[in-house]
Amino acid sequence: MKLSYAIKRIGVFFLIIWLAVTLNFGLPRMMPGDPIEQRLALITAFDEYAATNIAEIGASYRKQYGLDKSLVNQYFTYWADLFRGDMGVSMSDFPQPVAQKISAAMPWTIGLITVATILAFAIGSLMGALLAWKRAVKYVLPVMPIFMVLSAIPYFLLGLLLIFSFALVYTIFPLGGGIKIGMAPSWEWEAVVSIFKHGMLPALSIILSSAGMWGLGMRALMVTNQGEDFMHLAEAKGLPESRIFFVYALRNAMLPQITAVAISLGFVLSGSVLVEVIFNYPGVGFLLKQAISGKDYWVIQGIVFILIISVGVTLLVVDLCLPLLDPRINYQKK
Amino acid sequence: MNFIKKAVIKSIVNYKLTLGLFLCAVVVLFGVVGPAFYDIEKQEVGAGMPMLEPSSEYPLGTDAQGRDVLAWVIAGTPATLRIGLLAGILGVVIGAVVAFVAGFYGGWVDTILRILTDVLITVPGILILVIAASMLEVVTIELMAIIIASLAWMGPARVIRSQVLVLREKLFVDVSRLSGEPDWKIVFLEVAPNLMPFLLASFVSAVAGALLASIGLEVLGLGPAHLATLGQIIFWVDFYNALLRGAWWWWGPPILVVIILFVGLFLASVALDEIANPRLKTRV
Numbered sequence: 001m002k003l004s005y006a007i008k009r010i011g012v013f014f015l016i017i018w019l020a021v022t023l024n025f026g027l028p029r030m031m032p033g034d035p036i037e038q039r040l041a042l043i044t045a046f047d048e049y050a051a052t053n054i055a056e057i058g059a060s061y062r063k064q065y066g067l068d069k070s071l072v073n074q075y076f077t078y079w080a081d082l083f084r085g086d087m088g089v090s091m092s093d094f095p096q097p098v099a100q101k102i103s104a105a106m107p108w109t110i111g112l113i114t115v116a117t118i119l120a121f122a123i124g125s126l127m128g129a130l131l132a133w134k135r136a137v138k139y140v141l142p143v144m145p146i147f148m149v150l151s152a153i154p155y156f157l158l159g160l161l162l163i164f165s166f167a168l169v170y171t172i173f174p175l176g177g178g179i180k181i182g183m184a185p186s187w188e189w190e191a192v193v194s195i196f197k198h199g200m201l202p203a204l205s206i207i208l209s210s211a212g213m214w215g216l217g218m219r220a221l222m223v224t225n226q227g228e229d230f231m232h233l234a235e236a237k238g239l240p241e242s243r244i245f246f247v248y249a250l251r252n253a254m255l256p257q258i259t260a261v262a263i264s265l266g267f268v269l270s271g272s273v274l275v276e277v278i279f280n281y282p283g284v285g286f287l288l289k290q291a292i293s294g295k296d297y298w299v300i301q302g303i304v305f306i307l308i309i310s311v312g313v314t315l316l317v318v319d320l321c322l323p324l325l326d327p328r329i330n331y332q333k334k
Numbered sequence: 335m336n337f338i339k340k341a342v343i344k345s346i347v348n349y350k351l352t353l354g355l356f357l358c359a360v361v362v363l364f365g366v367v368g369p370a371f372y373d374i375e376k377q378e379v380g381a382g383m384p385m386l387e388p389s390s391e392y393p394l395g396t397d398a399q400g401r402d403v404l405a406w407v408i409a410g411t412p413a414t415l416r417i418g419l420l421a422g423i424l425g426v427v428i429g430a431v432v433a434f435v436a437g438f439y440g441g442w443v444d445t446i447l448r449i450l451t452d453v454l455i456t457v458p459g460i461l462i463l464v465i466a467a468s469m470l471e472v473v474t475i476e477l478m479a480i481i482i483a484s485l486a487w488m489g490p491a492r493v494i495r496s497q498v499l500v501l502r503e504k505l506f507v508d509v510s511r512l513s514g515e516p517d518w519k520i521v522f523l524e525v526a527p528n529l530m531p532f533l534l535a536s537f538v539s540a541v542a543g544a545l546l547a548s549i550g551l552e553v554l555g556l557g558p559a560h561l562a563t564l565g566q567i568i569f570w571v572d573f574y575n576a577l578l579r580g581a582w583w584w585w586g587p588p589i590l591v592v593i594i595l596f597v598g599l600f601l602a603s604v605a606l607d608e609i610a611n612p613r614l615k616t617r618v
Contacts, residue, residue, distance in 0.1 A: 016453050152600030
């Protein structure tokens with residue numbers, strides 16, 4: 001039964017990919033408004049010399065993007081291009097390849113959001129676990145309402161408030177950006193410190209706004225563990241309290257949380273769009289915002305494609321790995 | 335309607351629900367009654383000199399384009415609320431219908447709907463919203479709500495479906511089936527009323543989710559451009575660097591209103607979840 005589950009799950013994965021690619025191909029072509037015409041209008045408005053042979057420019061754009069061919073032809077070309085990692089070229093920075101733009105932005109986003117997500121998860125889970133622990137609850141209870149309220153506030157607004165407090169009123173951290181202006185990202189000490197400083201506030205806004213949710217989830221899981229036989233056994237054996245807490249209670253409650261953090265890591269690229277916009281952080285979200293305001297459809301499409309793939313792959317891996325991690329999970333039908 | 339009576343009694347006891355509803359009511363009143371006390375026409379560009387600090391004439395000052403901030407926030411609140419409510423209602427209704435059909439009929443209908451839900455839930459919502467919103471030329475409140483709702487129904491659908499599966503096996507459903515009631519009657523008159531707490535709880539969280547999505551889109555500059563909304567004010571705050579200019583009277587109020595609204599909705603949804611699902615009760 002296990003093999004058939006895996007095959008089914010992989011089938012759903014390909015369905016997701018197919019749907020995503022097709023939507024990505026179809027949506028822009030269904031929408032009113034021709035991006036080429038919009039681009040040409042922009043060129044005519046700003047460049048008098050180019051305006052004289054605008055028809056030719058338009059034709060060469062269409063040829064470049066393959067828009068002069070039939071729709072069916074375009075669809076298959078789109079697939080073939082994707083397999084080669086070719087996502088077209090940017091329109092705002094013609095002719096820089098979209099793939100190049102995205103891969104330059106990705107390390108920023110992955111670095112920032114992965115670290116922030118894991119920290120939020122660790123802090124939140126520990127807090128939640130202590131909340132369900134009789135002898136520790138009195139230390140955690142007072143801070144919990146603060147984290148709960150923070151988790152209700154949209155993270156990008158939290159970001160604005162953090163900028164105001166720690167970059168303007170107290171100038172501890174920089175206002176935005178990914179690294180000091182004029183500095184190139186590298187592994188040298190100075191660059192690393194600068195990257196760290198610039199990442200501090202965006203990361204903090206994510207951690208503060210999500211730690212509360214992790215805490216709530218963990219508390220609920222820990223509560224169900226208490227009163228289980230293995231907990232009584234651990235106490236009866238006279239094990240030290242810290243060992244009971246970490247090895248018996250925490251570890252057994254952890255699995256659903258780990259699933260959840262794995263899934264949210266799949267959303268790393270898309271979860272941060274607005275944080276990056278608020279902090280002018282040079283990642284994928286900021287690129288997306290620029291592409292939107294510049295009507296650079298090929299960049300938008302490329303980013304959306306990468307995001308859907310990353311979420312799809314993560315969910316697939318999580319679903320396939322879970323039965324291996326916990327033998328109690330099986331997907332057999334009754 | 336036993337549930338409503340219970341909820342009313344509980345809301346008096348349950349301070350989270352009371353406080354949550356109170357905060358939401360403050361924001362709603364601010365947007366609905368506000369225009370009666372303050373001239374929202376002053377939200378137009380050039381209503382005053384740009385970047386004025388708060389004064390008796392402009393209680394919350396003006397922005398970089400001379401818009402009266404107080405009038406702007408008052409005018410933007412109901413628009414934001416309407417998008418959130420409309421999208422929340424649409425999302426829960428679509429989700430509930432899908433869940434009832436899938437859960438009640440089971441079989442291949444359930445399989446297809448479940449796969450569709452699972453597939454769509456993996457699609458990062460905000461991105462499809464970005465594509466759709468960036469390619470439409472004119473975005474109205476209703477259109478915005480529909481775009482958001484089209485990706486907001488999967489959550490409620492999953493939650494409600496699992497509840498329908500439980501209820502389907504209950505004795506009273508068997509009884510009404512044996513007494514020859516048509517399926518739609520069983521679904522709407524027997525099963526649905528038992529799910530009221532769940533429907534209400536998922537409605538509140540759907541509204542909060544829709545508001546978050548709509549404000550996010552507007553901050554990206556993808557909202558209804560011709561209409562004042564709270565997210566749009568924050569877009570201009572970011573656009574004109576109001577933070578750097580020290581214009582606290584400009585960026586503070588819209589953020590404050592949004593925060594009050596979200597904290598209110600959050601408290602209400604936590605409280606409703608507890609009522610719908612007593613196992614979540616805060617006990618240690």
